[in-house]
Amino acid sequence: MAQDTDTSGAGRRTGTLRRLLSGPEPEPAEDAGHTGAPARVGFFTDTSVCIGCKACEVACKEWNAIPEDGIDLTGMSYDNTQSLGASTWRHVAFIEQNVVAASLPSAQDHSDVDVFALASGTEPGTVGATEPGDGAERDGVRWLMSSDVCKHCTHAACLDVCPTGALVRTEYGTVVVQQDVCNGCGYCVPACPYGVIDQRKDDGRVFKCTMCYDRLGDGLEPACAKACPTESIQFGPLEELRERAAERVEQLHRRGVTSARLYGHEPDDGVGGDGAFFLLLDEPEVYGLPPDPVVTTRDLPEMWRHAAYAALGLVGAAAAVFLPLPGRRSGR
Amino acid sequence: MTETGNGRVGTGRRRRGARGERLMVERAEFTSYYGRPILKEPTWSSVDIAGYFFLGGLAGAGSVLAAGAQLTGRPATARALKTSSALAIAGSAAALVHDLGRPGRFANMLRVIKPTSPMSVGSWLLAGYGPAAAGACASALTGRLPRLGTLATVGAATLGPAVATYTAVLAADTATPAWHDAHRHLPFVFAASATCAASGMALVASPVHEAGPARRAAVAACAADLAATEMMTKQLGLVGETYEQGKAGRLMHTARILTTAGALGAALLGGRSRTAAVLGGAALLAGSALTRFGVFEAGVASARDPKYTVVPQRSRMASRSEETDPAASA
Ligand code: SF4
Ligand code: SF4
Numbered sequence: 001m002a003q004d005t006d007t008s009g010a011g012r013r014t015g016t017l018r019r020l021l022s023g024p025e026p027e028p029a030e031d032a033g034h035t036g037a038p039a040r041v042g043f044f045t046d047t048s049v050c051i052g053c054k055a056c057e058v059a060c061k062e063w064n065a066i067p068e069d070g071i072d073l074t075g076m077s078y079d080n081t082q083s084l085g086a087s088t089w090r091h092v093a094f095i096e097q098n099v100v101a102a103s104l105p106s107a108q109d110h111s112d113v114d115v116f117a118l119a120s121g122t123e124p125g126t127v128g129a130t131e132p133g134d135g136a137e138r139d140g141v142r143w144l145m146s147s148d149v150c151k152h153c154t155h156a157a158c159l160d161v162c163p164t165g166a167l168v169r170t171e172y173g174t175v176v177v178q179q180d181v182c183n184g185c186g187y188c189v190p191a192c193p194y195g196v197i198d199q200r201k202d203d204g205r206v207f208k209c210t211m212c213y214d215r216l217g218d219g220l221e222p223a224c225a226k227a228c229p230t231e232s233i234q235f236g237p238l239e240e241l242r243e244r245a246a247e248r249v250e251q252l253h254r255r256g257v258t259s260a261r262l263y264g265h266e267p268d269d270g271v272g273g274d275g276a277f278f279l280l281l282d283e284p285e286v287y288g289l290p291p292d293p294v295v296t297t298r299d300l301p302e303m304w305r306h307a308a309y310a311a312l313g314l315v316g317a318a319a320a321v322f323l324p325l326p327g328r329r330s331g332r
Numbered sequence: 333m334t335e336t337g338n339g340r341v342g343t344g345r346r347r348r349g350a351r352g353e354r355l356m357v358e359r360a361e362f363t364s365y366y367g368r369p370i371l372k373e374p375t376w377s378s379v380d381i382a383g384y385f386f387l388g389g390l391a392g393a394g395s396v397l398a399a400g401a402q403l404t405g406r407p408a409t410a411r412a413l414k415t416s417s418a419l420a421i422a423g424s425a426a427a428l429v430h431d432l433g434r435p436g437r438f439a440n441m442l443r444v445i446k447p448t449s450p451m452s453v454g455s456w457l458l459a460g461y462g463p464a465a466a467g468a469c470a471s472a473l474t475g476r477l478p479r480l481g482t483l484a485t486v487g488a489a490t491l492g493p494a495v496a497t498y499t500a501v502l503a504a505d506t507a508t509p510a511w512h513d514a515h516r517h518l519p520f521v522f523a524a525s526a527t528c529a530a531s532g533m534a535l536v537a538s539p540v541h542e543a544g545p546a547r548r549a550a551v552a553a554c555a556a557d558l559a560a561t562e563m564m565t566k567q568l569g570l571v572g573e574t575y576e577q578g579k580a581g582r583l584m585h586t587a588r589i590l591t592t593a594g595a596l597g598a599a600l601l602g603g604r605s606r607t608a609a610v611l612g613g614a615a616l617l618a619g620s621a622l623t624r625f626g627v628f629e630a631g632v633a634s635a636r637d638p639k640y641t642v643v644p645q646r647s648r649m650a651s652r653s654e655e656t657d658p659a660a661s662a
Contacts, residue, residue: 021448076366083368093365161505163452164440183440184433186375187451190506190635195371204433285642288365292645296505296512297448303501303515310500310519311493314393314527317556321548322400 019166022298024267032169040173041216043225043233043276044241045147046248047287048260050232052078052145056090059227063212064089067200072237077143083288084148086198089209090224093287095144146287147224147233150196150209151264152275155295158188158197158208173238174211176273182206193271193293211275238275245279257281263289270294362646364638371507372558373635378628380431383625385499387424389526389616391417392496395465397530399489400545401538402482409546410485411472412537416468417488421462421495431493450502461495464488496526503631509641510574510634511627517564521627524560525620527553528591532616535598535609543609547598550616554595557623558588571640574630583626591619 019025029037060066069087074080077094084091156175159167166182169175177197184204188197197208212222220226227234234241245262253262259281264274269291282293364370374381398413436601442459446452464487471481504515511518531553534546534563561584565572575584594615601608634640 029374046493071411074366095365150578157507160448163444163446163449163455164437165444165446166440181440181443183437185428185441185451186431186433187449187502187506188374189373190508190511190631192372193507194367195507198372199375199433201375206433238509273642283363285363285370285638286365286555287526288368288370289639290370290641290645292649293507296507299512299515300448300450300501300505303450303504306516307494307497307501307519310523311497313556314493314496316524317527317552318393318396318400318549321545322404 018244021300022155022270023159023272024293025272026267028154028169028175028272033142034169034171037060037173038169038274039237041211041236042152042238042241042274043149043211043222043235043277044245044279045149046232046234046245046279047146048232048248048252048257048279048281049230050092050145050147052092052094052143053229054081055227055229056147056224056233057081057088057092059223060090060209063223064210064214066207080167081135084150084194084196084198084199084208084238086203086207089149089207091148093148095286097142097282099140099142107289108269126282129246139332144286146278146280148287148289149224149276150211151194151271152209152211153193153295154267154272154275155297156271157191157193157295157297159190160295160297160300161187165189170213172216173211174213174216176213177206177208179205179207183303184300189240191296193290193295216306218277241277245277248279252279335479349363362639362642364642368638369636370638370641371509373506373632374506374508375433376431378632379626380629382426382621382624384424384427384431385522385530385627386525386621387420387427388499389496389620389624390520390529391420391424391465392461392494393523393526393530394490394533394545395461395468395485395488395492395495397534397549398468398547399485401534401542402485404545406538406542406545408420409534409538409542412473413534414465414469414485414488416530416537417492418465420597421465421615425458425462432516435571438537450498450505454498454502455483457491457494459489464491469536472555487548493523495644497523503627506631508631508645509571510568510580510630513568513571513644514564517560518627520560520565521557521623525623528557528595528616528623529620532613532620533600534618535613537613540603540606540609543602546613547602547609550595550598550612554591554616556592557619558571561588561623570643571634574634574640578629578633580626580629580633583629587619587622587626589619590615590622600636 020031025031029040045270050153066087069085072080074082077096079094081088081091112223159175160168164181164183166178167175168178182205186199187198188206197206199206215222219233225233242265244289245265249260249262261280262277263280263284264277267273280287394413394417398410398417401409429435432438441455444452445456466486467484468481468488469545471477471484497519500518503511503632505510506516527549531546531549535550538546565575573579594612597608598612602612
């Protein structure tokens with residue numbers, strides 16, 4: 001690591017070491033040692049069709065037998081779940097925004113929309129769903145809902161910093177904690193740039209979304225995607241999802257929903273792209289997501305280099321204070 | 333959620349949400365999800381982890397000074413520092429194990445060697461340094477196996493600087509803004525603070541006529557500590573205020589006073605008065621410990637407030653888009 005001289009930290013290098021720490025990484029499973037790995041899978045969460053039913057939260061809790069983690073009334077719209085955590089692996093965020101009614105995309109003319117075609121599912125991705133803004137034009141309130149989840153980062157800081165090897169990259173390119181190895185050191189918790197993984201205090205170990213690793217092995221899709229009634233949560237090969245997401249954004253833009261944007265889809269972002277990415281209708285931070293997350297280990301070579309300088313400085317200073325060598329030992 | 337007790341979360345910083353209109357009070361322009369943190373703050377206990385940082389620094393820098401003392405014929409100082417290093421590193425490792433959610437599984441730390449995990453690198457470092465420090469101490473106290481003792485002394489002094497600084501990398505290699513964004517300065521802060529502690533220990537435990545180097549080390553380390561901390565806080569920009577405000581601010585401030593007083597007292601009076609040397613040394617030790625607690629609390633504060641996540645990331649994005657396309661910034 002010491003020979004690496006890229007001080008910019010920009011992660012633009014394509015050298016193997018660089019690729020392992022940050023930047024585009026087409027084969028995370030292969031580079032983690034899986035030979036003949038299946039195609040990388042992921043989630044595409046299209047928040048524009050989320051209806052806030054929380055079926056994903058419930059299905060996740062049920063399938064993974066996750067314990068209850070507090071029942072609170074928060075006053076945060078319909079969000080009493082509050083955040084992702086050791087015992088919350090899907091979290092539906094609710095945001096109520098006051099907006100000028102005329103600015104809503106739904107103020108446009110809908111007279112040419114064939115609702116029966118929509119309801120019969122001939123138009124993909126909108127089955128039984130409300131288009132963003134629909135119904136809101138009357139009072140000028142916009143309601144955003146989004147089901148958050150572990151991003152299964154291409155460069156996962158949690159995995160990088162784990163000292164025991166408990167966190168691993170699976171053959172599907174996902175990131176999973178091996179519960180029989182984790183010793184609860186908690187290092188992964190502050191390392192995650194999305195604040196996803198957390199420790200169960202009574203258990204001591206950390207927990208997070210496994211993308212239903214046990215279901216994947218049997219060819220099943222994760223419980224949340226299965227339960228989602230609007231196809232807001234889509235599961236599949238990541239490449240395919242990225243194409244579908246690009247089409248969906250274009251479709252929304254054509255319909256005047258100019259606020260639609262993808263989040264976490266780019267393979268050259270700070271974490272090398274998310275295995276679980278999103279279509280959002282406002283800035284990421286509105287949903288509690290970091291606007292420009294970076295995997296902390298991108299800067300690790302530079303950290304070690306500075307630690308080496310500091311250590312050398314310590315040795316140099318120590319040598320200097322002892323320099324007036326023996327003979328002059330009167331305490332001066 | 334633990335944060336609800338102190339009234340920080342959910343009040344004052346909301347811009348949007350159910351009651352957004354009434355609560356639009358904020359300084360920095362940024363949006364958040366009901367003022368809730370984006371990052372998870374460390375689950376670590378401050379006593380365990382700040383203690384682990386402090387004791388590791390005391391041990392590592394102490395081994396370097398011990399070797400210097402031995403080489404220059406200061407046996408009492410060497411013996412004292414070897415003892416304190418052995419005890420401190422045992423305490424440091426104990427604090428780390430105590431903080432584990434599953435202490436019984438501490439041996440899993442040595443299950444793999446992972447260069448990307450400073451905690452893994454550190455565990456292996458401790459596995460090498462610990463026995464060396466213990467051996468050097470045992471030989472110095474019993475007078476037995478002097479050759480092996482010298483070898484252990486040299487070994488401990490070689491690994492000591494790494495032991496004193498890797499914890500800075502450990503903290504910086506997280507998403508915690510006050511730690512990660514300080515990754516160029518934190519190792520210098522930790523190295524200087526470790527030397528403050530070790531020279532303080534030397535002042536406390538060695539006779540006045542041997543303590544000349546310890547007094548000089550104290551002054552140098554104090555100056556380096558003040559300078560490195562100042563540069564770090566400046567360079568951090570907005571996030572730097574986490575080192576100046578609240579609990580972290582009080583800890584860092586007290587640490588500065590103790591460190592400066594200790595170094596000055598030792599330098600001016602420590603050559604004549606044993607009492608002054610002991611008091612100065614104790615102040616240096618306390619200052620170093622408080623610095624680590626201050627750094628710890630600054631990290632917690634920076635993770636707790638989404639401002640320190642959103643604002644720096646936003647300005648990073650803005651400067652990046654200006655860089656790639658200066659014309660399009662309009
Ligand atoms: S989102 Fe956090 S917990 Fe999930 S893979 Fe990325 S770093 Fe790990
Ligand atoms: S808490 Fe467990 S999974 Fe997280 S870094 Fe430590 S050993 Fe790894």
